[in-house]
Amino acid sequence: MNTLISQKRSLRRRSKKDTVNFEQIALRVAEILKAQDIPYMFTGALAVNYHGKPRMTHDIDVVVLLRKENVPQLKKIFDEDFFIDEESIFAALKENSMFNIIHKETGLKVDFWIRKNDDYSQEAFRRRGWYPYQGTEICLAxxxxxxxxxxxxxxxxxxxxxxxxxxxxxxxxxxxxxxxxxxxxxxxxxxxxxxxxxxxxxxx
The missing domain is CATH 1.25.40 (Serine Threonine Protein Phosphatase 5, Tetratricopeptide repeat)
Incomplete structure (x- = not known):
């Protein structure tokens, strides 16, 4: 985890202009999760901006229903464009908490929240919906x-x-x-x- 934080700080010091935007990164995350048949829903600022009053953000939040057997392939796919630590994923699964990945080119952080098992978390996840976004559809709270x-x-x-x-x-x-x-x-x-x-x- 400390390595990822260090990498993110280093990326933020880069002076070159980002060539990949927030929306493209969100779409890439959604594409990978859907292809791997991993149920998900975006929350946080992305969902706020969609349903409410837009504001600036540098992070993406996504709730996932992830299994241990998903992890090796997920790491392999994300590894191309993101810094990702496999140990932190297994720790998040064990603790029912969160892990993050960092986009290599922009330094943008994606927080993955393991879906909790309380009644409300299950209900909110069940109610999630598919919404039009940038010419396709993504799953939002x-x-x-x-x-x-x-x-x-x-x-x-x-x-x-x-x-x-x-x-x-x-x-x-x-x-x-x-x-x-x-x-x-x-x-x-x-x-x-x-x-x-x-x-x-x-x-x-």
Whole structure:
């Protein structure tokens, strides 16, 4: 892991202009996961930008349902364009946590989150959907589940960007949202008060 961090810092010091953009890297990740039959969904800033108010980002977050037998082939394929550490993948599987890979040319980091087994994580993963993106389709967390995720992060960190990410999604998607789904899980996660503040922002 320390080697990957060092490599990323080195890449960020490069002065040459990046020739591969964020969208192309996201599409490449999606293409590989789909080809390897690994269920996934993008979350984080990519899903926020899709469902809500776009903002700058330098990272990609993706939840995966990964098995040990997937790892050797996954490393072999990603190894061409990314720094990837096989040991960190096995550690993430064992700890049900996350690992990352770093794009060699741009230094952009992709965080892979192993899907957790609690009721909400399974439900959010089941609800994920395919959305048009850059001339193809990719799998994203739903706007409802991105609101829940962002409110959880805001409660945990008190970093304002998470609150405003949730607010942006709500304002843009509110006519299409399954409010009962958000209400239920916000109550379960003790973030109902923050959710009510989001809804109150849009009342006359």
């Amino acid at each position: 739903t706007p409802e589940d991105m609101i829940i995720e962002k409110l959880e992060w805001f409660k945990r960190s008190e970093i304002d960007k998470h609150y405003f990410d949730a607010l942006g999604i709500y304002r843009i998607q509110k006519e299409k949202l399954d409010i009962r789904h958000i209400d239920f899980w916000c109550q379960q996660k003790s973030i109902q008060e923050i959710w009510e503040r989001i809804k109150a922002k849009d009342r006359p």
